[in-house]
Amino acid sequence: MATSINVALANLQADSVGADLDAGFIDIYDGTQPADPDDPPDGTLLVSCPLEADAYGAASGGIVAINGTVAAFAIAAGTAQYAQQ
Numbered sequence: 727m728a729t730s731i732n733v734a735l736a737n738l739q740a741d742s743v744g745a746d747l748d749a750g751f752i753d754i755y756d757g758t759q760p761a762d763p764d765d766p767p768d769g770t771l772l773v774s775c776p777l778e779a780d781a782y783g784a785a786s787g788g789i790v791a792i793n794g795t796v797a798a799f800a801i802a803a804g805t806a807q808y809a810q811q
Contacts, residue, residue, distance in 0.1 A: 736788030744782030744790035751776045752796075752809050759808035767810050774799045 731739075757769015775796045782790040 733788055737785035740785035740788050740790045744785065747777055747811060748781050749777060749779045750781070750811055752811055754806045754809045756804040756807050759810075763810070769807065770804055771801050772804045772806055774801060 752775040753767070753771055754773040754775075755767050755769040755771055757767070760766070760768055775798045777796065778793065781792060781796075783793050784790070
């Protein structure tokens with residue numbers, strides 16, 4: 727049985743995720759992705775991407791788009807395996 731949600735609900739969920747990331751960061755690591763997002767990261771931090779206070783616009787069609795350009799700061803060399811917020 728397939729389940730679907732309407733666009734209004736998808737937009738609410740996408741806006742919630744976007745709001746959680748505002749003024750946050752996205753870090754990219756090598757290593758193994760932790761099983762739980764609350765666990766400390768595994769591996770070496772390769773790149774850090776700080777996000778603006780209003781990093782994401784309003785959702786449309788269940789999708790949020792990033793506002794502008796995200797700066798990326800290289801920390802170390804390696805092969806990216808996962809990103810963590």
